[in-house]
Amino acid sequence: MTDTLIKNARLVNEDVIREVDVLIRNGRIERVDPEISAANAAVYDAKGNHLLPGLIDDQVHFREPGATHKGEIATESAAAIAGGITSFMEMPNVNPTTTTRTRLHEKYRLADRKSRANFAFYLGATNDNIDEIRALKAGEACGVKVFMGASTGNMLVDRPETLEKIFSSSPVPVVTHCEDTPTINANEQRFREKFGEDVPIELHPEIRSVEACYKSSSLAVELARRYGTRLHVLHLTTQRELALFEGKPLGQKQITAEACVHHLYFDDTHYAVKGGLIKCNPAIKSASDREALIRAVVDGLIDVVATDHAPHTWEEKQQTYFKMPSGLPLVQHALVSLLEHYHRGIFSLELIVRKSAHAPAEVFGVADRGFIREGYWADLVLVDLNRPFTVKRENVLYKCGWSPFDGETFHSSVMATWLNGVLAYNGHTVSDSVRGQRLQLDNYQAR
Ligand code: DOR
Numbered sequence: 001m002t003d004t005l006i007k008n009a010r011l012v013n014e015d016v017i018r019e020v021d022v023l024i025r026n027g028r029i030e031r032v033d034p035e036i037s038a039a040n041a042a043v044y045d046a047k048g049n050h051l052l053p054g055l056i057d058d059q060v061h062f063r064e065p066g067a068t069h070k071g072e073i074a075t076e077s078a079a080a081i082a083g084g085i086t087s088f089m090e091m092p093n094v095n096p097t098t099t100t101r102t103r104l105h106e107k108y109r110l111a112d113r114k115s116r117a118n119f120a121f122y123l124g125a126t127n128d129n130i131d132e133i134r135a136l137k138a139g140e141a142c143g144v145k146v147f148m149g150a151s152t153g154n155m156l157v158d159r160p161e162t163l164e165k166i167f168s169s170s171p172v173p174v175v176t177h178c179e180d181t182p183t184i185n186a187n188e189q190r191f192r193e194k195f196g197e198d199v200p201i202e203l204h205p206e207i208r209s210v211e212a213c214y215k216s217s218s219l220a221v222e223l224a225r226r227y228g229t230r231l232h233v234l235h236l237t238t239q240r241e242l243a244l245f246e247g248k249p250l251g252q253k254q255i256t257a258e259a260c261v262h263h264l265y266f267d268d269t270h271y272a273v274k275g276g277l278i279k280c281n282p283a284i285k286s287a288s289d290r291e292a293l294i295r296a297v298v299d300g301l302i303d304v305v306a307t308d309h310a311p312h313t314w315e316e317k318q319q320t321y322f323k324m325p326s327g328l329p330l331v332q333h334a335l336v337s338l339l340e341h342y343h344r345g346i347f348s349l350e351l352i353v354r355k356s357a358h359a360p361a362e363v364f365g366v367a368d369r370g371f372i373r374e375g376y377w378a379d380l381v382l383v384d385l386n387r388p389f390t391v392k393r394e395n396v397l398y399k400c401g402w403s404p405f406d407g408e409t410f411h412s413s414v415m416a417t418w419l420n421g422v423l424a425y426n427g428h429t430v431s432d433s434v435r436g437q438r439l440q441l442d443n444y445q446a447r
Contacts, residue, residue, distance in 0.1 A: 054357065056370050076329075118379070125162075214241055233257045245301045256363050262308070264294055297351070305338065306360070328404045340410060380416075
């Protein structure tokens, strides 16, 4: 493998921005210095653009096996690479569900062959697979996913004694989808009586309500405190839930929280324009909730920013309220959408890197990634902050062929992505031959 020398980059890493060259050798970062010369290296001129660690997305749904008409590991991971996401952690609500270690290993084998980005998988919890959870070996799963509220895929875990067993004995981090299903069911019933099947999409946040989120998140936090669980609460959507979390340094936290790019970007005023395309669980809520989430990312109540990339076909999304599935595809535009918050003067570049690369690496114990450090894998993304990019159907890479950002012009563009030292995206196309690696995880705790 020829060495690569990236010249004239503005490196954004570990809370500092500095002008450097980066030398890549055998897939890893060999040197980071203001001026490097390397006679035999292939030179890439970054032209003063910003070089970031590749993003680590701790929440995606790539639909394989079993729902490949919506997305595949190959297509969705390629879209991730074009968006600057070099590693992903994928969810178990596929078909069959990833709820045994055997199925987990089958998924790793699939990804070995197909994934264009680095990968890890969650084991899904059910009301009766505690033995599988307890049997997990070190490095086998990035976490155990608990749907404490029903969503796509029917994986609700709602028995109190099961939750207690999971929280008291999972050897890997517990990650939760928090929405209280009885509250949602009662709301659904109320609105069905009023509107029949065709409930207006604007009411989605009243059905999947603030109350439903709080009830479930507060239970998760309470269980984690009681049992000393390493808990990561996924996709917060409400101001009210933020009171459950602390703003102390990440390294001191037992309970961490995530927000997703669409909940930071859209609010309930967008239902009128985007309709069911932005229907997701938990629901996109009010503008004041969105502002509170943004502040919480800045203040450290929220540790990680991810996507919850969840593709469905265009046709599926055109149906009436109850039939239409929740979820939207996001990996290709997550970084450029976050950079809009930079352009609005709200997020610094260093903050974006911390929340979307450093923090997920720390939360899940990802080895040798998430930072630009000598000896680490060369997972890198180069962005031009001042090169506008318009999302159009023609440039969307998802298998489903649409994006909730269709027609939107972002100020920034992804110019290149390196995966394990290989130029995987050149600003135009994702290399067909590139393959990701399984993430090495130091997240196991015998209990
Ligand atoms: O909106 C969502 N879509 N939320 C989830 O929890 C699941 C996801 C999906 O898999 O479609």
